[in-house]
Amino acid sequence: DQQVKQNSPSLSVQEGRISILNCDYTNSMFDYFLWYKKYPAEGPTFLISISSIKDKNEDGRFTVFLNKSAKHLSLHIVPSQPGDSAVYFCAASQRGGSNYKLTFGKGTLLTVNP
């Protein structure tokens, strides 16, 4: 039972354009969402997060949108750069429960072409 789903295993974008990575979740108890970037054989690096009390959070080129009614969030990267090429994981947690453990999606491989 996959509670966090990233249905696109890969995405290819041209440099300078917008990258949109999508994530869906099924557990309505999740109230905190995070995006991580990961290179092969390395640990994930935190990018941006959003609490369920917000519908948007922005940090530089990265913006995360949350649609609670649809149980959907997305990460927008604009403009995309070749260095953004990596696997992006969406993660969710229920703060205050279960030791704040994170549930991850399967990841989306983003390739930004020069």
Add this chain to the structure above:
Amino acid sequence: GAVVSQHPSRVICKSGTSVKIECRSLDFQATTMFWYRQFPKQSLMLMATSNEGSKATYEQGVEKDKFLINHASLTLSTLTVTSAHPEDSSFYICSARRTYGYTFGSGTRLTVV
């Protein structure tokens, strides 16, 4: 910023031997650490939650006798893979919870031959 040091980064061991992986929070105290396992092209699967000074909480399907977790101090958690078999070969990652967010170690590639 908060740093989590994980080592070794890669280890090759013989079948039947045990391997210990260390995870240290370098500049903060981590009362809770998490251990994940990642198979190729798969998600990070939570194995267990490690709380300082108490027994780890294992996820369903994870053998606690095979994957021994110790969190003896606020800055160190260890995962020992006992009697390793080739199917235990994987990428293991630790994570420490901070007040605002989580910091991940750089991972350990375990190969059992």
